Amino acid sequence: METVLEYLAVALLLVVIILAAHQMLSAPAATLDTVRQEQLYTVAERVLDKIVLTPGFPEDWGTNIAVSADNLQDFGLALAGSREPYRVDPDKVMRLANLSTLPNPLLLNASRLAQLLGLEGYGYRLRIVPMLRVIIMPIGYYTYGNYRYASTFRVRVENIQGLGVPNADVTGMYVIVRAQPGASDATVEAKNVSTARALTDALGECVLDFTPSLQQYFSSPQNRPDKWYFTFLIVHVEWRGFASVAGYATNAYGDAPAEGYIIGNYVFVNRTISPTPIIKGNKRSGAVLVKDELLQAVPEYQELLNFTAVVWCRDSTGGYRDDDPLCNNAGKVLPSAKQWYLIGYIRYVEPLASHVFIFAQFRGNPIAIVVNRIPSIDISSGRGAVPANAVRLTRMCTVYNYPFLVELTVWREVEGFP
């Protein structure tokens, strides 16, 4: 009987020891979790400060095409020389943009970014988005001759979470530049700006209709179908003091590659685009810089359009021009880009211009290519999924006086997400 009791007691003892061991092992795990999460916060705060408060090295890496992802030594998006915190350099943001229609020739990709920020071993997602996101959807068209122009637009204004913003003041500026096509170039004859305003409804949407303006414009005998018309739309949104802007190529249809990049003074567009030399007065032109930041302040909308020359690095035979020093420089720095892009440069890029519209031809039709100098960025080291144990920090920054949100999410790769 005693032996049985002893065995029972020993068995009980073993169970108690196993339970105690389990308890002792799991108790510190909770403490370690706390410490690990704290480290994640520290890492996220440190990295976000580095991103938005330091300019990186070299400080002009946004505009200097000689600085590529490989030789960039230090990453930071702050505007060099600015005394205000949280002021972000749009040219540096442009290096992170990658349009679906055209890859960025000087892209700083997610893995190199992780390396520069010391985020190897962590997963991260970096978003740089306007506080007010403007989405332009064409819902009506106007046909004139062989051309079709988007004339009615549904404009949606939403916040970073995708919620519509009601009562936002939306101003649309529809620009038509009329040119007389010549043998090798085109001469600008007139420009016309029509405007429309509306307030967004409860869902954050409104409609801008330019059809009557287009009907009136094209009913004039001067605006004949044999002319060229470069058209584009600028939408400026103001809500409780916060502003945002968006551009849209209104006569680009089908698969027209109507987007491009501007890095420093250099312009990169799809190689299938044909550059169109434009003459305005006695000056060669080729693009319009839109000083849309002043859209609300300057009632004379015409004054906000600055015609400027684009020097294209392509000769009449279609080859790359090495005789121009700036083209030659770009060709040396970006040898592969010569084959894949149409490269040009603008001598002076207006600092206030958030959009550049380039006059060109695509398959014989005139189009205006939109270059947005403040693109939205969403880059991620993983597949977009974020684990529960992730840290997300947000800062409100300024790009060209437009409010932007910079959001960084950091997690550990070992926690299940690549």
Next chain:
Amino acid sequence: MTARRGQVRVVEAVLAVFMVVAVVLLLMQFTRPLRSVYIRETSDLRRLGYNLLNSMAENNVYEKVLGDLIYEASKRFSSSGRCPEGWEENRLNDLAFFASTVLPQGLLFRMDVYTVQYDLAGGRAVLCPLGYAANFDVGKVSMTEAEPIIYTYVCTGDPDRVRGSVLLVHLTIGYSG
């Protein structure tokens, strides 16, 4: 007799194990560090709060959203020497909507806004409440891990009639629970 001694030792051993485990677990409860993650969270909340208020100031949001109230409060104070009564309960819905649009999801906030009036005869500054903006029912939901932020601002933008007015904003930002 020997068998009984053995049983007693087993019982002693069991008791000893219980005591050791109890003491170790008790000590572990005491030695567990503070949840320092919350300290980090609230420090970031403070920065986020200042970032929000400063961003609103830079874009002249206060003037545009509260311009009429600021003007009315200043006018009443100038005429009667007293702040408008009951305004601390004003809900500033425009401001609340604005802040909840901009702030990350899951955060609670309450923003009390005052104008600073100067009683020149009495030689004192008076805080006149304009109201409050909040994204939760302050009577029902309690806020934890919160961070208070005080921010002063001199109106510089349009409308012209509020230019030079001084505002004091008291923002409390945190998590529910």
